[in-house]
Amino acid sequence: MKRFDSNDIRSGQLACSFFIITSFLILLFCLCYIRTYAMQIGTEEQIIQEVNTAENTAAPSELEGASVVIDEEATALSGPEVEEEIEETVYDVPSSFVNPESGNTVSYNGGKTIERSSKITYGDAGEINDLASPDSDGFMKLDDRYLIAVGSRFDTEPGQYIDLVLENGVVIECMMGDLKADVDTDSTNTFTYKSSCCSEFIIDEDSIREDIYKRGNASIKNSAWDSPVVSVVVYDDYYDL
Incomplete structure (x- = not known):
């Protein structure tokens, strides 16, 4: 059976350290990616919510504008009010x-x-x-x-x-x-x-x-x-x- 000398031990320690550091970097990368992805999703949801809010806010104005147009068209069709003529x-x-x-x-x-x-x-x-x-x-x-x-x-x-x-x-x-x-x-x-x-x-x-x-x-x-x-x-x- 081969005996391990001090060089072998140091090599093993270096390899272990390298593995630990690499694993830590990979874990850190994953955490950063997950955080960035979550922030992106949150931003998109906020944008969608703001767009929906803007659409809902604009809707009454658009409806009021449509109502005015309809009223004006109805007035144009009916013509001016005519006083009842006395016989x-x-x-x-x-x-x-x-x-x-x-x-x-x-x-x-x-x-x-x-x-x-x-x-x-x-x-x-x-x-x-x-x-x-x-x-x-x-x-x-x-x-x-x-x-x-x-x-x-x-x-x-x-x-x-x-x-x-x-x-x-x-x-x-x-x-x-x-x-x-x-x-x-x-x-x-x-x-x-x-x-x-x-x-x-x-x-x-x-x-x-x-x-x-x-x-x-x-x-x-x-x-x-x-x-x-x-x-x-x-x-x-x-x-x-």
Whole structure:
């Protein structure tokens, strides 16, 4: 059997040391690799998470933008809002009528008579007159319209809006404040045959202008009113009681 001398022992120690150092380096390399790989995976997961977060954050803005586009397209398709048109009926006023008592044809000269508001105390007409107030000449007004009495031909109700169109082009904005009795009007229920008028302006007898009250003619309130009524426009629109 061969004996080991000191050289053999030193060689064995060197080999063992080399093996240990090599193993340690390999182990250290593996640890570094594992750590680097783990960090890379963590970084990738963080990037993916940030991307997902960014996408989720951007989504509402994109949806809001889409909503705005849809709303604009819907508006464009539907077009601008159009106010509902109020229906109106136009009645032509003749230049003459037949007096039911005498049978004679009477010319209409454009006169506009007056009626006292204090006499109108019944139903909706009474309520309309209670709500109205006189202007500076004593003419009763409500909603910036003059209260008038008209015949049943015009098929109006208290508070209904009416325009009197004069021959000279002037339009007097009015409101139905009373109904003329059929027994007081001609066969068409347009004119009061005793006064030859198709419209009676309702006045406040305490404040009516003296010259108008004495003559009983509303046409002298304003020079522009001194013209015959050629048509009556009745609107399907009412003052809310």
